[in-house]
Amino acid sequence: MDQTKRQPRKLGWRFALLALALAVAISGLIRSLWLDVYYIPSESMEPLFGTGDRILVSRTDFNSEPIRRGDAVVFDGRGTFAPLNSGNGPALDAVSAAGHWLGITGSETTYIKRVIGLPGDHVTCCDADHRLTVNGHPLAEPYLYHGDAPSQQNFSVIVPAGRLWLLGDHRAKSADSRSLLGAPGGGMVPVDRVIGRPVQIIWPLDRFGPVHRPPAADTTTKDGQ
Template sequence: MDQTKRQPRRMGWRFAFLAVLVAVAISGLVRSLWLDVYYIPSESMEPVLANGDRVLVSRTGFHAEPIRRGDIVVFDGRGSFAPLNSGKGPLLDSLAAAGQWLGLAGSDTTYVKRVIGLPGDTVVCCDADGKITVNGGALDEPYVFGGDSPSTQVFSAVVPDGRLWLLGDHRSASADSRSLLGAPGGGMVPMDRVLGRPVQIVWPLDRFAAVPRPPAAGSTTENGQ
């Protein structure tokens, strides 16, 4: 009698465990191929993305259309913004990865910034009006954090083939391509390191909103204009 009672219980636990494994596997597949969740760990992209926001990131967001100037991108910064050997050891790295997977923590090697320079562009700060120019034309940047100037750091950079020049919207609180001008690679991020495009703020609920994308006109990697 006891055995017949225990058998269904065992089968129930096995079924529940199997269901959890299948759910995790499906979630992992979806997040590796289509949609992921990213935790915003700083103020560098305010006001569009705030510290503590959780955003859905489309991993296929640039498959149909190429990256545009003005796009916000999530990217793997190893080799450009972060050392290639970034890490704190297997145990801490595993715990950090779990927190990132659950959308509870940011990453030391994954970043979110805005594309200012595309391959072939010449990006300069600043013109007589204090605006950043790309290929001689002044950028209109309505997304820059209120009270910030486009940049207080003077620079001139030519973006190589297959690379991007990236800045945060909260310019006074962002470590970005400007900070790495003297480093190997000059702060230019390889395009194949782009993981996806933020498409929706999902948490906190009072900030639930789509992440806007700039218009397509004149901002594709194909023409560099």
């Protein structure tokens, strides 16, 4: 009699575990192929994204349209922005990876920045009006954090083939390609390291909404053409 009562309970637990495993597998498939969740860990992309925002990242947007100047991109920074090994040890790395997968913590190897230079571009700071220039044209940057200069650091770089030059919107609070000019690779991120494009803020709820892609038109100002 006792065995008869216990058997349905065992089957119930097994079914629940199987359903959970299936849900995790489906979620993993979706996130590896179509949509991922990313936690914004810093102020570097204000005002577009604030610290603690959770965003959906489309892995397929750039399949139909190439990356263009002005796009915000989420990318794997290993070998460029991040060291190949965080040095935390396996246990802490596993905890960090789990938190990142759940969208509740940031990642030490995944970043979000804005594309300023495409392969072959010559990007400089700054012209007489304190604007960045791309291929000799001053760059219009409506996304720039209010009160920030385009850059306090002078530079002149030519972006190699297959690479991107990336900056944060809150320049005064962003460690980006400028910070790595003297490092191997010079702060240039391989195009194939781009994970995808942010398409939706999902948390906090008062900021819930789509993330619009900049228009396809050239981003230089008229007087620079």
